[in-house]
Amino acid sequence: MDNSLTHSKGVVRMRLESGEENVIRLRVPENVTVQFNDLIKGAVKVDSTNIDDQVLVKSDGMPTYHLANVVDDHHMAITHVIRGDEWIPSTPKHILLYQALGWQPPVMAHLPLILSPTGGKLSKRSAQRQGIPINVRDYKAQGFEPQAVVNFLALLGWNPGTEEEVFDLEELVSAFSLERVGSAPAKFDLDKLNWFNAQHLRRLKTGALLERVKPFLDEQGMVVKDDYLRKVCLLVHDRLQHAKDLATQFSYCFVDPVAYDPVGVKKRWKSDAASLVNEYSVRLNALTSFNEDTVESELRDLAASREVGAGRIIHPVRLAVSGTTAGPGLFALLRVLGQRTCVRRLQNAVARLG
RNA sequence: GCCGCGUUCGUCUAGGGGUUAGGACGCCGGCCUUUCACGCCGGUAACACGGGUUCAAAUCCCGUACGCGGUACCA
Numbered sequence: 001m002d003n004s005l006t007h008s009k010g011v012v013r014m015r016l017e018s019g020e021e022n023v024i025r026l027r028v029p030e031n032v033t034v035q036f037n038d039l040i041k042g043a044v045k046v047d048s049t050n051i052d053d054q055v056l057v058k059s060d061g062m063p064t065y066h067l068a069n070v071v072d073d074h075h076m077a078i079t080h081v082i083r084g085d086e087w088i089p090s091t092p093k094h095i096l097l098y099q100a101l102g103w104q105p106p107v108m109a110h111l112p113l114i115l116s117p118t119g120g121k122l123s124k125r126s127a128q129r130q131g132i133p134i135n136v137r138d139y140k141a142q143g144f145e146p147q148a149v150v151n152f153l154a155l156l157g158w159n160p161g162t163e164e165e166v167f168d169l170e171e172l173v174s175a176f177s178l179e180r181v182g183s184a185p186a187k188f189d190l191d192k193l194n195w196f197n198a199q200h201l202r203r204l205k206t207g208a209l210l211e212r213v214k215p216f217l218d219e220q221g222m223v224v225k226d227d228y229l230r231k232v233c234l235l236v237h238d239r240l241q242h243a244k245d246l247a248t249q250f251s252y253c254f255v256d257p258v259a260y261d262p263v264g265v266k267k268r269w270k271s272d273a274a275s276l277v278n279e280y281s282v283r284l285n286a287l288t289s290f291n292e293d294t295v296e297s298e299l300r301d302l303a304a305s306r307e308v309g310a311g312r313i314i315h316p317v318r319l320a321v322s323g324t325t326a327g328p329g330l331f332a333l334l335r336v337l338g339q340r341t342c343v344r345r346l347q348n349a350v351a352r353l354g
Numbered sequence: 355g356c357c358g359c360g361u362u363c364g365u366c367u368a369g370g371g372g373u374u375a376g377g378a379c380g381c382c383g384g385c386c387u388u389u390c391a392c393g394c395c396g397g398u399a400a401c402a403c404g405g406g407u408u409c410a411a412a413u414c415c416c417g418u419a420c421g422c423g424g425u426a427c428c429a
Contacts, residue, residue, distance in 0.1 A: 025427095041359070044359085050358090062427085069429090085360090113359095156366070159368070162377095163377050165366090183360065186366065189380090192366065198392090240391095299388095313388090324390085326390030328390085330388060330389080
């Protein structure tokens with residue numbers, strides 16, 4: 001020990017006057033129990049022998065966090081300190097400081113930590129390795145709904161006491177209380193976040209969805225008129241999990257398919273496909289009123305006259321028009337794509353798939 | 355090492371002396387359907403372990419194990 005307590009006053013004064021560097025520490029009382037009542041953890045007790053004499057003012061004259069924090073909070077009249085679990089060990093130091101300064105400590109609440117899915121705290125590095133966005137910017141870039149992220153995070157450690165779990169911000173604000181925050185750490189679950197995202201996306205009105213989705217279309221260099229985009233949104237709204245899905249998974253709503261899913265081709269493009277699709281395209285082209293009903297009755301009519309099941313035409317047409325085997329109801333899709341586009345794509349597929 | 359905080363399905367959690375231990379995500383099956391989603395219905399799966407206390411313990415107490423955090427003139 002080399003401090004002012006271990007030397008005579010004379011020596012201390014001499015060393016001070018000689019300009020020797022020094023720090024100012026908190027003199028932690030010996031053998032007392034420092035206790036505080038945490039709103040989340042309950043009573044936390046620490047023996048003062050486990051607390052070092054904390055540096056309060058560094059040798060360069062700057063206060064340490066511990067001092068600054070306490071002084072700041074007091075002067076700002078802070079009533080509640082709500083922070084992560086990792087601060088629990090320094091809280092007794094702060095309590096001691098409040099006592100030393102003769103101030104009333106604020107209410108303390110220590111939130112459980114968010115852990116990586118593999119355990120351990122969710123650091124930037126561990127998160128990235130597991131495909132978990134870490135910066136708010138990354139959540140935006142990946143098309144996460146702000147409300148979904150907040151909702152998901154809020155339910156990590158807190159629960160409303162009911163079985164409700166999808167909350168928008170306002171609902172959350174009125175439902176939340178520190179009393180219902182648990183004290184065990186929680187692992188980040190990307191699957192569940194994705195689910196929350198889909199829930200929140202579905203709650204969006206079409207107009208709002210439009211705005212969410214546009215940046216991702218821009219990113220892909222897709223220029224789309226609002227009224228067409230609106231129709232597409234109406235068509236696929238329930239099938240989106242992330243805002244960017246429209247520009248990726250449903251890109252065929254905006255550009256002709258560049259390839260046809262090989263598995264789908266094998267399964268659905270039978271020997272009579274080209275002939276059926278070709279004939280359907282001729283019929284569509286001749287339509288004077290192009291809507292869901294007319295494209296459907298043309299198709300069923302064709303199926304009947306060729307004596308095949310409707311599926312024998314529906315599946316190849318879907319493949320021709322979207323390049324995939326999955327998607328919205330075919331007739332609604334055709335209606336949205338429009339007559340010219342449908343005819344063109346059907347012809348292309350006949351030419352390319354034979 | 356020492357100090358602290360934790361431990362209910364794989365994950366998020368409800369429940370806190372007597373419950374068929376509830377819900378959600380995921381997964382599996384079914385229904386719907388031209389496909390895939392959505393939706394709906396059903397299934398899978400948990401009280402870390404050992405001692406107490408008690409008529410009765412997932413629930414209260416102690417210990418162990420395990421996990422996490424903190425141990426700076428960082429925040």
